[in-house]
Amino acid sequence: MNWSAQAIRDASRAGDYGRVVNLARTAAGVSQKQLGEACGISQSAVSRMESHGTATYNMTLLARAATHLHIPPRLVGLADHTAAHATHVDGTEVERRNFLAGAAAVATAPALAALPAHHGHSGDGQAATLRLATSAFRRMDGSTPSRHLTEPVLAHLRLTQTIASETEHEDQRARLAAVGSEAASLAGWLAWDMGDYGSARTWYGNAIKTARRAADPLLAAYQLGSLAQFEAHAGNAAQGLDLVRAARRQLGDGRPAIAEAWLCTVEALAHAAAGDSGAADTALAGAERSAERIAIEEPPPWPWVFTFSESKVAACRLSCGARLGLPNWVFGAQDAAGAVLSSRHDKQRALLILDVASGHMAAGRLDGAFALATRAVETGLRYRSGRIVERARALRRAYTSATPPKVVRDLDERLHGVYL
Structure with missing residues (x-):
């Protein structure tokens, strides 16, 4: 895509960012449905965004679309940051940690620009900023060795804990506890990737306890499900199923479609670990039904950084088939x-x-x-x-x-x- 093309420049200058998305999507050969699936929204939501004109945009969704289509942030009204002097990571471990911390800051910058101004306690803004840093580290996981990410993530967790300990207001402590829970969960994920199962269980356990202190049922259910997923992959079927049931109890009957779809896939993996193909198939069917409803409930609720789609349900069926x-x-x-x-x-x-x-x-x-x-x-x-x-x-x-x-x-x- 030629980002200096006249049509792109004119739309960007006019503030018609939906038009920029439309031009980029068309040039990339991506359908509205495909872009919607990548961004966790419906096809109709993509259509509305593209025809939004110069009105005020949902900057979070706009940032997702721009990221998927590789649109330079400045063309859709987001902050444009570059990671100068960070093209190589061949130095010491300290240099790697500094690079990764800087890269996370660059990754969060466009989303930070989209945050609303906070007029209450400063802790609100601190929690939001720390949460975005965690999300950036999670996104980097796909293309960065876990050994390089672990130290920056643990430093980020320590910073979150320090800020929480110095906060006087209970509501701010709860928000920061939620951020700390997600950072601990990420530390568990990284330990799992490195094959350190003992540390992974410890971090996932900490994430669950901290989520409960935050009094956030959705986050607590997410962390219970994360540990269930770990146990299912480790072959501990009974523990995985118990944790899935606990996650569902935490959420009750009104749980979001994305939570139910994901928990159904985790349940399917646990049944596969137990060698029960019938129960796994039933759980996967439930995941498929819930996945169809996700687009209606837009955008996906935090702590889901990544979208969950029918393609991921199919990937789970593939994994279950391998185990069975x-x-x-x-x-x-x-x-x-x-x-x-x-x-x-x-x-x-x-x-x-x-x-x-x-x-x-x-x-x-x-x-x-x-x-x-x-x-x-x-x-x-x-x-x-x-x-x-x-x-x-x-x-x-x-x-x-x-x-x-x-x-x-x-x-x-x-x-x-x-x-x-």
Whole structure:
């Protein structure tokens, strides 16, 4: 897209940012429905935004659209920041931490510009700013080794805790506790990626306790679901299902569609870990029904930084099929899960590729299985992801022939001597 094109410039100068989005979307070959799914809104909401003219915009949704379409922030009225002097991260660990902290600040800048002015206590603005920094770190996770992110995230958590301890007002402490809960959950996610299950459980437990102190039922349910997801992937089906039930009790019957859709997928993974394909299928059907309602409830409520779509439900079915040894589930869900398989979150994509590899293995297609596994391992080594490497090792252990073919030996050679 030529961002200096006359039509783009004229629309931007006039404040017709919806027109800018329309031109960028059309040039990228993206439909309104696809953009809506990426932004967590309906197709009609995208249409309304594009025809909004020069009226006041919902800057949060505008920022999402701009990010997905790679529109320079200044063209849609958002702050434009550049990360000068930060093109390489080859120095010391301190330099890496400084770079990542700076990168998070750059990532949050457009969203900060969209925040309303606060006329009450300064703690309101502090919590919002810290929350956006957490969101920025979460977005960086897809393309940054967890070992590089851990220290900046823990420093961010310590800062949040320090500010909360010095705050006099109870309502501000509750808001800051919510921010601390999400930062602790992110620390758990990073530990999980590094293969440190003990630390992951500790951080997820802290996230749940802090969310309860914040008196935020949706956040508490989210953190219970996050720990349930971890336990389901670890093979602890009973614990995963208990945590999903606790999350649902926390929310009651009026839970948002995005929460129910996500919890249904976590429940499905736990049933798959227990080897119960029927219960997993029922949970996935519930996820599909709830996913259809998400676009009606726009925008997705915090703490959902990322959108949840029918494509993610399909990706969950694929993962369940891999765990259950059902190649028909794996291959049947591949097309619908295409958006996740082609996402920019490299580590998550590699894990899903390993699930596809498991489907090939269950179908007796060794060449396809181990070729995909070797490709996923390359990503795991690039990001030093213990979770990816261990999943690949688990797939290798499932093949027990004394005379493995070359494609299996290639994976063995790649895994040999790997210490993360």
